[in-house]
Amino acid sequence: MTDLSATTGVTDRPSGTGAAWDLVSGGPAYERISDFLSRQAPETPCLVLDLPTVRHRYAGLRSALPDARICYAIKANPEPRVVDELVGLGSSFDVAGLGEIELCLARGAAPESISYGNTIKKRRDIARAYEHGVRLFATDSEPDLDNIAAAAPGSRVFCRILVDNKGSRTPFGRKFGCPPETAVRLLGRARELGLDPYGVSFHIGSQQLDPDAWEHGILAAREVFEGLAGRGIALRMVNLGGGLPAAYTQSAPPLQEYATRIEAALDRHFGADRPELLVEPGRHLVGDAGVLRSEVVLVTPETGSDRRWIYLDVGRYNGLAETEGEAITYRLRTSRDGDPVGPVVLAGPTCDGDDVLYESTEYELPETLRAGDWVELLSTGAYTASYSSVEFNGFAPLPTHCVDGDERTERP
């Protein structure tokens, strides 16, 4: 068993990150990945995904929120092998656009399992989704609703409302969602347009560290239900969005705590009239399944400081887009763990001044680390490979390899 809890690389390491959030109970997943890396010695940088971890996470969520329909937010990682796993488990899918719909269908997902969750869509993409059999659409504006009515007649729609994102490491700002009173108007209009006003969605921000964050969304959803009931329309569904965390350096409560608080809020605001539930996990299902292996390109001293700059062969433009603003702080392992550590700045390999991963966040890494050594970024299964640039600075996109128990397969 490899104890990963000892190697976050962060000076002011929070306590309580614990095994519950680790690469699934600490050992076997990491050992499978590590074994693959030593046997195959793939070129770095590369992402290795442990498929049993994805299955384990799906089962855990299934059991924590047994009434919720799980719609995997495929944008987190559209790796076909991950989609295959989730199709096999009976998951539904939250998609952002036509490309993702076609990927799901190509991997055997049923059209009824697809929720077109993007409120920004071209009318012709709605039409194409409808031709593919998709019948469930998010909306938050009148023009989009009109498009759905015209291009996907009779479909179910849910309205996304705007809620507070406090507590999220990557909040959404005001790009999506409308006030509850607008939702009442839009869903009323949906009925007039021949659509099926199905429910309400909200998103409390990705990597949400406060399990109480869902409370006000559920309350706001209840208000929309009541507003529509006053117009003789019975909504049936609340979509709890995403936000469930992966194991980065910040401490996050265990999944059960999220489930308990969400269930309590539902009881409080809906009582016996419990609606159907949807949940849209992305990061939570795949984040902890991934390890990104990189190589140290260069170690240089910082002028006038005791810090070193560690340049890796992975950076913001070939996989680590979520280090923008140092929002997501990955746990690290290195090939020199155990040696004395000192403060570092971590940067990527491109000629771009913005390609610095962590300069404010206080990471410490072994003093012995040098070019050619490896650094692993843990819990990098979400929002990494698919964010890679096509060829910025002539660097190739981050390749993904999958491991699965005894069988080890590779997909570049």
Place this chain on the structure above:
Amino acid sequence: MTDLSATTGVTDRPSGTGAAWDLVSGGPAYERISDFLSRQAPETPCLVLDLPTVRHRYAGLRSALPDARICYAIKANPEPRVVDELVGLGSSFDVAGLGEIELCLARGAAPESISYGNTIKKRRDIARAYEHGVRLFATDSEPDLDNIAAAAPGSRVFCRILVDNKGSRTPFGRKFGCPPETAVRLLGRARELGLDPYGVSFHIGSQQLDPDAWEHGILAAREVFEGLAGRGIALRMVNLGGGLPAAYTQSAPPLQEYATRIEAALDRHFGADRPELLVEPGRHLVGDAGVLRSEVVLVTPETGSDRRWIYLDVGRYNGLAETEGEAITYRLRTSRDGDPVGPVVLAGPTCDGDDVLYESTEYELPETLRAGDWVELLSTGAYTASYSSVEFNGFAPLPTHCVDGDERTERP
């Protein structure tokens, strides 16, 4: 002739942006692009590059800085047709990594025309570059210098020094460059290691709006020259880096003003001992050659404000990475230009809350703009297509089409 100066889309429009910086003298380039778009009606979003503009810009720079060797910073746009043009014109190339070296060579560039300008490189990449015939390398640290000495024996090296980036829209921070005194030490050591200590480089930040910004870099370079002269080493080259602007909404002085100030600073600090000069334009050669055509996906009112949100089918993850922090503010044209305008927020199409282009910058666009209309982002030839993500949210990378006078060719 299309007058583009009237259509920046920005409320507080600076004066003086003028024709000198426009899509090469205003009309013909834009007309070629526009003609291509109406004839071919390619799927949006797409980037259309006008190759005559690239040639025109190269010739302009050649004439403004006749003594400087022009090394195109290929990272700005690695489109093979652009490389072809520049190879044909006798340009040299500033490359960030092996991928770019191999692209240049594949398009017919001579190895002697290549400057490996990234200070962060693996020893095996240096070795591979050397095998390809590359003999000119940037450095700014001892470990990198040792790698060059080991893997590219006898090569010319120049040392990048750290200078102030004030006045740049996209400054570099502290990722690259060393203090002048370190440069003296490193270039002295280069000689001991059997390398050829060739000169000094600096970069005053991309899209530099102050033509005086080069002054202190040239002065610092002079200090390094003197420091080495004291050790019996005669440096021969000053690399002025990049920084020359493209025509965004901010006013930029004409190229001749940059050239005059740079020449004056060289006279002041080097006098009759004028060194060889290198210059690394990227943005300046290709930025204004590009028009990015996008489609309006949705227009929605902002709650509690008179602004509208305009959602385009292009955003930060499929071409507009440089809108991060609203650093680069593109000039816009729309299919409704001429109609009364009002304030807007511009956002991209993905389910990502960060995929907002301009929220603080005060853009105004026609009140009549609606889904299906087009919006063009001007001067988008640099740092767009190659930054696209491979498939984030299932959206394809930004395709590039090239136009060239009468001959119109397409490269998806």
